[in-house]
Amino acid sequence: MxxxxxxxxxxxxxxxxxxxxxxxxxxVGLSANWHRPSFFAAKYMQDHGYRIxxxxxxxxxxxxxxxxxxxxxxxxxxxxxxxxxxxxxxxAIARAAxxxxxxxxxxxxGVINEQAARxxxxxxxxxxxxxxxxxEHARLTGGLNWAGVNTGVISAKRPARS
Numbered sequence: 001m002x003x004x005x006x007x008x009x010x011x012x013x014x015x016x017x018x019x020x021x022x023x024x025x026x027x028v029g030l031s032a033n034w035h036r037p038s039f040f041a042a043k044y045m046q047d048h049g050y051r052i053x054x055x056x057x058x059x060x061x062x063x064x065x066x067x068x069x070x071x072x073x074x075x076x077x078x079x080x081x082x083x084x085x086x087x088x089x090x091x092a093i094a095r096a097a098x099x100x101x102x103x104x105x106x107x108x109x110g111v112i113n114e115q116a117a118r119x120x121x122x123x124x125x126x127x128x129x130x131x132x133x134x135x136e137h138a139r140l141t142g143g144l145n146w147a148g149v150n151t152g153v154i155s156a157k158r159p160a161r162s
Contacts, residue, residue, distance in 0.1 A: 002104065003028075007121040009128050015136050018126055020103055022079035023051055026071060026102070027132070028086035030054040030091055032062045038084040039063075041134035048137065054079065071096040080104040080131050083111060090116035098123040106133055 003013040004021060006027045027042045030052075034040070039062070046052045046063055050142035052066035053074055061067055068074050070083065071093070081097040083090065083106060097105045097120060105120040107113065117127045128136075 005126040007127060008117055009126050012140070014126070015128070015131075016072075016140050018080070019133075019137050019140060020040070020126070022104065023049070024053065024076070024078050025050050025080045026053040026055050026068075026074060026078045026084050027082045027084065028055040030056050030059075030062050030067070031084075034061045036139050037132075038126065041108075041132060044134045045137065046148075048141075071100050071102075074100060078102045080106050080133070082106045082108065084108050085111070087113045089110050091119060094119040095126060104128065106131070108132055109135075 001128050004017060005023035009015060017101045025045055027038060032039065032041050042054070042063060052065055053061055053088065054062035054065055054096070055071060056062065056073070058065050059067045078100060079102065081093065081102045081104065083093055085093060090107060090111065094105055094116035104124060104126045105116065107116070107130065109130060109132045112129050117129060120127045
């Protein structure tokens with residue numbers, strides 16, 4: 001797979017390569033609560049053909065898939081490590097991503113850690129910071145429209161109380 005980016009990625013062509021050539025995403029901090037951003041993003045990616053591997057020690061299963069306590073517990077190859085964790089936790093996650101030979105360290109919106117980026121880039125990983133994998137996928141595949149994310153799920157109406 002020639003042309004796969006290495007180091008910090010911040011252009012649409014490289015993001016398109018990453019999302020086009022990747023199939024397995026380990027989601028660190030994936031919540032089993034449907035209203036959490038991690039669940040929403042992972043469900044969207046799963047619905048678009050990506051294999052999701054939940055990484056959260058608080059759940060035995062998320063999205064119908066076994067959840068792992070840590071990246072080190074995953075025995076299969078992983079393309080993208082999608083991180084829904086605090087910026088301060090990213091250096092340890094970057095080292096774990098390197099150890100399991102992932103291809104991409106992806107830090108979600110609001111997650112920025114330059115040292116983690118250097119650790120991953122030095123090991124040959126592509127690094128994405130402060131971007132949502134779901135939003136970037138939708139942007140590249142036409143899933144965004146004038147009203148935002150075109151999912152048909154988001155509504156301004158409050159849910160009925162039970």
